[in-house]
Each structure stands twice: as C-alpha cells, then as structure tokens.
Amino acid sequence: MTTTRRSVLTLRTLALAYVLGLVAVPILVILFRTFEPGLAVFIESIRTPAAIAALNLSVLIVAIVVPLNVVFGVVTAIALARWRLPGKGLIQAVVDLPFAVSPIVVGVSLIMLWGASGWFGGLQSSTGIRVIFGLPGMVIATIFVTLPFVVREVEPVLHEIGTEQEQAAATLGASGWQTFWRITVPAIRWGLTYGVVLTVARALGEFGAVIMVSSGFPGVSQTLTLLVHSRYIDDHNTYGAYAAATLLMGLALGTLLLMTLLDRKRSPR
C-alpha cells in the first residue's frame, strides 16, 4: 500500500498510544509507587511473615505440580504421538479443555467433586484429608489449569523427530526404557523445559481457581496472588499490594525472559 508519511505517523501514534497506555504506563506507575519510598521499605514489605509464608506456599505448590505434570504430561504426549488408540480425538479434546474453562468454574467444579458435600466428600470424613480449603485443593486446581502445557509442548516434538531413531535403538537391542532415556528424553528436552517454564509461570500466577478452594488464612493458606488480593481488599494496604505485585511481576518477567531464550534453543532454525 502506498502510504503517505502522515498516515504512517498517525497509525504509529495510535498503535503506540494504545500499547503504552494499556501496558507500559500502568507498569511504570506501579514500579514507581513500589520503589518511591525506597528499596528498604519494599524489602520490608515482602519480608513480613505472611509474605514469606505466601512465597513458600507458592513455591511448594509449584514443586508438587511440576513433577506430576512432567510425568503425566510426557506419558500423555507419548500416548497421543506414538500409540494407536481408539478415541484419540477425545483425549486431545480433554487435554485442551482446561484452556476453555474459566478459573472460577474450575474452582466451583473442584468444590462439587471434592467439597464436604461433593462426590468425594466422604474422603474427608473417613480419612481426615481436607482437599477443599487445604493444600491438596490448591494443588489440584493448579494442576487443572496447567495440565495442557507439557503435553502441548512435547507432543509436536515427538511427531517431528519421528520414530526412526527409536526404531534404530530398538534394532540395536535397546530395551524400551533405554530407548526412552537415551533417545526420546534428549530429543524432547527443550520442548519439555519450555512446557515446564509455562507451567511454573501459570502455577505462580494462578488466582481465580486457587482462591475458590483456599481458606485464605494469612501465613497458612495464602499464595502470593492471594496475598496481593487480601492486602488490597482486606487490609487496605495498597502499598503492600503494590510491593507483592511487583515481586510477582519480577518472577513473571524472569520466566518471560527464560521463555525467549528457550524459544531460540527450541527452534534453532
């Protein structure tokens, strides 16, 4: 299209104003508000016992969710890419389902299944394990929302590498396990790592699904995202909320950076 200098400038200005007004300026404002009183105040705000407990809980949830997602995600990806199964389309649809479900609906569904009056409500009275309003509920909610990531990153890699190397290994006498560890795992490692990074980012940032199944007690069952919410809403501690949000933002930026670097590794072409 032949575009005049003026129309190019107009379009550029509009686009930049939109992106900057929507994303950049609000982030700069919150950074300014956070660090305006000085770094010491910020550090103090994120080192209160409740904040440390929240960070620990968030990390604990990540530490439980990631291994589970890696194991089950890789098995699911292999099943989808390698095995001839009836109803594969159905499995594909179920794997993608969590992307289409609102976080709040995830929370409500888990309450209907695991809650005291839910289908598995008997578990609590018979074993004393509290799923809803306890750590298991928050873990299950996080697994639900992060379930697709590992599968969706590993499955295409498995398709791409094909089966030739695996066949060759088998021909040379490798057992199934040996083929898996020496051929398949090295081939999928970057895809898998990318899936894990996505899982970590989402697990740290999940809010809606987790708040529904958490009792939300400060220092006990608050994750970092719940801490931001409760500081703003319950404590009217706006600065504290800004500081906690800035901490979360730092973690998110770290993962974004990691993703950009991994993306290059993952697809060297």
Place this chain on the structure above:
Amino acid sequence: MSTTTRPREDVVQTSSSPPRPAGSPPTREGGRLRPATGRAIGVGVVGLWLSLIVLLPLAALTVRSLDEGLAGFWDAVTAPVALAAIGTTLVVSAVVALLNAVMGTLVAWVLVRDEFPGKRWVNALIDLPFALPTIVASIVLLALYGPSSPVGLQLNATRLGLVVALAFVTLPFVVRSVQPVLLELDREVEEAAASLGASNGATFRRVVLPTLAPAVISGTGLAFARAVGEYGSVVLIGGNIPRETQVVSQYIQQQIEIDRPVNAAAVSVALLGISFLTLFLLRLWGSRAQRREERSS
C-alpha cells in the same frame, strides 16, 4: 519379551493393523513386563489422570447444577441478577473483542510495516499480559486508572474499567495471530493494486483485509472466549456491583460465598456453554475457511 533385538512393531507407523498394543517407552527392562501390558498401563494411567483432574470435576459440576431439576437450573440461570451478570459479561467481552480486532490489527501492522526506534521493546511488551498473573494485571491497572490515579482517570467500578482490564489481558491474541500473516503477505499484490489505480482504502479492503481476515477473526474469537471467563484481572477494578459491573465469574463466586452451590453450578455450566460454543464456532469457521482456500488454490 524374548527378543529385544527385533525391530519393534509398535513404532512402525506404516502398518495398518488395528490398535495393537506393543512395547512402548514405559516398559520395564529385562522383559518381565510384556509390551502390551506396559502400553495398557500407560493408557490406563493417562485415562485415569485426565478423568480425575479434568472430567470428574466437570461431571460433578454438571450433575450438581441439575440437583433441583431442569426447572431449578433454568431458574438459577434466569435469576435477574444472574442474567444481568451474563449480559454485562457478553456486552463487555464483545466490546473488548471488537477493540482487539481493530487495535490488535493496527498494532500488528505497525510492528510489521513501520520502522521506529524502540520497536523491539514495544514488540516485547505485547507478550507481557500473558506472562503477568491476572491479579497483578488488576493491581497494575488500578495504579493508573484507580482511586489514586496520577492522571485523574477514575475507571474503578465502571464498565469502562472492565473493558480496560480485559483489553489488557487479551492484547496478545489478535496481534500475535495477525503478525505472522502480515509478514508473509506478498507486498507485490498491494503494489499491483496501487499501480492499477486502487486507492489506499480499496487496496486495504480488497487485497489486505481478505488475507488477514482469518487471523483477525481467530484472534478476536479467542480474545472473546478468554474475556467471558476472566476473573482475576477484573476482580479489583470491576467493583462487583450487581446488575452494573458484576461479571459472570464474580456472580458465581458470590453464589458460592453465600452458600448457593446449585446456583453457582448452574451459572457455571451456562458460562462453560458460552465458552465452548465460541470455540466450537471458531473451529467450524476455521475449517470451512481452510477448505474454501484449498478449493480455490
């Protein structure tokens, strides 16, 4: 398994035998576990995992929503406040989707066709809303557009506030789906149209837009689907005022809080229905567009 030296049939993709379980990565070494058994275990584990995490909760939700019969379900979904929340959600999401369609395409255009200092940074900014936790998005927008706004813009507890929050979290959808198409777009066709005397508007409408349309529509649809179910980013800036700024997800959360689980389940099922319908129509439309393209080429 007596011979591991033989090529394993399970990895031969060309054979057309019916589903035949055979050795697979998760089988035990030494051959004590037959390949068929290993694969059966694998399938069982996957099925059980997906059922336990995804299917059973959604099944429990659906059954629970019908606890008081179809009439109860209908009453819960058509309660005035519930209907108002659904209406607000649909209207605001539609506005956000349209905003994305126009501004997202414009941003993608500028990022591909224009050159200016700092373009890489702007490009990097686009991904930020996906990386940021939704509650952070909420706080971030409140810092600029909330009660203590440094620019005097007060969008707290208004529908415009909802639009801004949802526009923030859905920003990448259209931009990132249109960008690659624009990069591939053959500029010669545009130049040809221009040299044949087509105006800018005509070139855009007749040449550029038809090529971009599938990407714009798919990005817009995904943005709509995301906006409909969004909770974290609107929870602080939305105000949660029933019949005004309360969105469906907030209504559902409130019903759980006041111990009306059947209402919450029913409206959740309705919300699920809206999301699924959106994504289904999008997929249907996408495959039809693809077929049309295949036929024309």
